[in-house]
Amino acid sequence: MNIIEQGIKEKLIKISEDEKQITYCNFHRPRNYSNPEEKVQAETFVKLVLQYDYRAERIKMYEMVTMGSERKEADIIVYNDDDCSQPHILVECKNDTVSEQEFLQAIEQAYSYAYALPNDVKYVWVTSGAKDEYFQVDKKRNTRITQPDIPQYGVKVLATYKYVYEAEALKEVEGKQKFFDLEIVEENVLTIRFKQAHDALWAGGQLNPSEAFDELDKLIFCKIWDERKHRLPGDPYDFQIITAQKEEVKNWEKLNNDELRRAIRDIENKRLLERVNQLYEEGRKKDAEVFRDNIRLSAEKIRTVVGYLQDINLGETDLDAKGRAFETFMDSFFRGNFGQYFTPRPIVKFAIDILPIKNDSFVLDTSCGSGGFLLYALNKIREEANRMYPNYKKDTKQYGRWKKYWHDFAEKNLFGIEINEQISRAAKMNMIIHDDGHTNVITEDGLLSSNDIAYKTTNKGFKYNHFDFIITNPPFGSSVRKSEKAYLSSYDFGKKVPDWLDVKGKTTISKRDKQNTEILFIEQCHRFLKEGGYLAIVLPDGILTNSSLQYVRDDIEDKFRIVSVVSIPQTAFSATGAGVKSSVLFVKKHSSEQTMHLRNLKASIQINLKEEFQYFEHLQKWEKEKKRKTIELENFYNPYPSFSMTELKKTAEYKAWKEELNAFYSEKVNDLKEQLQDAYLKERQTKLPDYPIFMAIAEDIGYDATGKSTADGDGDLDVIKVELSKFINHLEFNNL
Template sequence: MNLIETGIERGLVRFDEERNFITYIDQNKKRNFNNPEEKVQAEAFLTLVLIYGYPVNRIKNYVSVQIASETKEADIIVYSDDECESTFIVVECKKEEITDQEFVKAVNQAYSYCVSEGGSFVWITSKIKDEYYEVSDKKPKSRISIPDIPQFGVKKLAPYKYVKGGISQTDTGKVAEPEVEYGAMQKFFELEVVSENELTRIFIQAHQALWGGGQRNPSVAFDELDKLIFCKIWDEKHPRKTGDPYDFQIFRDETTDELLKRVKGLYSQGRKKDSEVFKEDINLSADETQTIVKYLQRINLNKTDLDSKGKAFETFMGSYFRGDFGQYFTPRTIVKFIVDSLPINNQSRVLDTSCGSGGFLLYALDKVREQATEFYDKVKEEKDHFRHWHDFAEKNLFGIEINDQIARTAKMNMIIHDDGHTNVIAADGLLNDEDLRNKSRNKEFQYGTFDFIITNPPFGSSIKQTEKAYLHQYSLGKKELDWLSTTANGKQLIRDSQSTEILFLEQCHKFLTEQGYLAIVIPDGILTNSSMQYVRDNLEELYRIVAVVSMPQTAFTATGAGVKSSVLFLRKHKEKTTEKISNQ
């Protein structure tokens, strides 16, 4: 039961039939619940009563506050006495969609209210982000950042908020009861499982905070946020005893430099185990790191539902990849269609030679995970269920991405989805398999070993012989056999250049097992242009054409691409069949 429903049950709030208006019963105050800030304020009010244990008669909503000659309105004030004369906590509530700059203004506003009213603590919340401050009793009234406001009856604040095995932030009645006025101890919280929508907002707002309205390149901000998400996941997975605090959070009496040092320590630990995910250090200031920690500290990424966190990261990436990196993002409707069309199972070895952000790999993983649910009960046969899909993710799922930053994003995408990232490498997917193995130190990238290749290679780029030494390794990198394109000794001449999508058709053939399947997105020109007849002839020699599915002109509009394309489903011929066709 959520806070709102519990509040209704306990007689703290009520709604009209249409749920348009909320009434705070003890104060007899009725407000418009369709106001985005009101939803946040209602949850803050109920948190104070149901989670933090404050008597409802000591809490007032919408309180007039005198600031110099102006009269302002504080959202919530918690008093330290039953007469509501002595201000204890001032709470400022903002809508979930608030920007980081607006949040800073809200902090300043709430702090000024608290100082004016002679209060001791400030809580600013948008639900997506929370900040807490203590007002110094010295002059001038300095602002002291703290991990949490005190619960009712607590005289000494704890140095942190989140511990392993702490109380749930949605369980009511487990904090200090109202009658326990003295000597109560601050209770600690466990990390919170959040919804897909909330997690998406957290990712997007954290990215916007780092982007800073143009102060940092969006792709750089994305990369830095990925690093801190990596730290967050590593911290959650790190073994600790019940009651031990998590490291990825704000601590009391700690400078931002000390926080940055601790976060960099997490980053260093994670990189020792997985050095291929990130090769560069965290390039954020101490203040920027603190900002992102405040966004991420309360959530439990490991225990949040796999589909929810996966979709949240995908949605976040989608909003980002529609910009400068649109070419690395295949629309998910197309990805799902392709993966659903192929008979992939947990024994299949699957490769994407141009994996971009990892969409094809993740949908293949989701397909095998769904199969695990068909075979095993997720509760009664949890270990078998986990092993069925996780072994596939760890041993049978492979990706190659030429852009180092996008490769890291693909790895993070896989980590968010509970692993499978160790076989995603940053390399040119057109290198031969030996060079790929040497570059990645991964022995699994071998020709003739993959059952399925699903890929959307880059369109329009040309590989020039003067720039890449491997063009001669491809039949399609050589000129057609005729008297003009052969040397005196009968050898084929190397083309000056060749399109990447054409070379990938041949590269994928090399990686496939006999009778293996290739599903590839290609520009329609390969299928229709008379100048591409030699490519079509080559395809007939190498593959059986299973299906050609034409995509609408608008299929890739969202990613900034307007080339008419199709999905080609091919099955690799047995070697004898290819020899027979080529000798005809």
């Protein structure tokens, strides 16, 4: 139950049925609940009563404060007495999307209200829901000392490390700073926190958005690592702003209030910087591949980010919620600022749901981007664990088995390759947030050989003939040139094999000058797959339809059992900035014996047909005829006997005649080739293995070209998924 639901249950607030208005128990005029700032204020009011134990009748909402000739409205004032004449805490609320600069302005605004009140306010609390700042105020001395929190009812802070409990008599108790418990938050709250922390880092141009993203990644890593450390109850977290005492400042008595405030903040920042750097180094010792460079933020910038994240319990926040929050923030960043095009989530989910992935399956994405396919595979196994161990939250034994079931899969069975270091780092962070698996996401060229990958990354898990499933969306449209990449010559698709109907009977294999990356990735995926393993790959439709790429389709047919082709609309990638018409191809790897058998069978059919049709005999005969006719006609039709043969060939009459003669024999050759091709297709149908292929066209995939939802669920993909899953299960059950 969230804080608003608790407030409604305790009758502290009442929200209208259409959720447009809210009424407070201590303020009887309805307010506009559609206003984001009002929602923050409602949450704050309920917290003051239920979490801080202040009485609702001592809390005033929307109090008018006289400031010179103006009267302004303070959001919340908490009083010490029933008459509400002794203000204790002033609260300023802002909506959860305010920038860091706007938040700092809100602090100044809160202080102006506090100083304008006739009686002294002891504390100021500024909150946006996403971020909180607390201050102890002494209006007479004009002090502004940061606090870890405001005191609960019955407790007042005399100094940073001293508390006085008010009962029948005042009793002073010495003790350490009160360290707050971490809070489990919802997905939307976490998304906002990530975004605001990022915006605070790059705002003003001190860092570009890309650098800010990297630095925020590092601090999220520190936050997660901090939560995983063992500590006694009540011990502070390192990833937390811990306030300092004025006595810790050298010669503090001689400083004015502003100097003292800055000196205290400098001490706090220095200590925070040391603790965060220590966390970072501890984490990097466990996995140096996650981050290779140091944190490059100032102590003040680190404090800003810590302020947004310190009170969140990332470890206990729902795995799906925190994962989606990070992905939402990450995808919007890359799409808006980095020009990267990631696979839309409905397509990712569709491909993963189709495949019979188990917790002992080895899964690879050769172009993993931000890790979407890997994370949905992990989610599939985790959901299976939930079904197998439904009482894992209550039963300790079940919990251990539940955790091992999916966590071992995440850590040992999920592998990803991403060539862009920044995106690869984001994928690793994505995996860390989903509770590990990041050690098998590497930054490397996915077209390198497995030996080169093992040598360059020291990760020996990327082995050929090893993976049960490969799910990937390789980069489209770019080419690898032999002058740029030495490995092009090691790919079959990097070589050019003469057509079986080549008129000169060529058999020599030559090197291509270049080849499209998506075509090379098909071959690389085949190498990584074990026999019987599945490949689901997003490909541009040109590979499936262009006549010039028939050799690619032939090779796919030799190496794989084609399972399904699912056409997706051209708008599928429009929202991410790409517009290539694509399909998802599902195939199952043949054994090497089956591939060799198919190739030999095709070659045998071709050889027999060329013999049966006397292909080369006809070509030789027509070539001789053409030469003879050329000589005869040159001698007979030469209208200019005085011309040399060279001069004759330059005339328009000769060129027209020669062109007509060549066209005549070219047509004869092409007709023969067509007859052979038709005969080849018929022979293939009778001699090659015949099997069904699942074909589908998805016109509606749940969103339009702008990314806006068009249906409940994923549109046509939901229907196709059910039928294709049945089809694949049938293949597996019958070993087809």
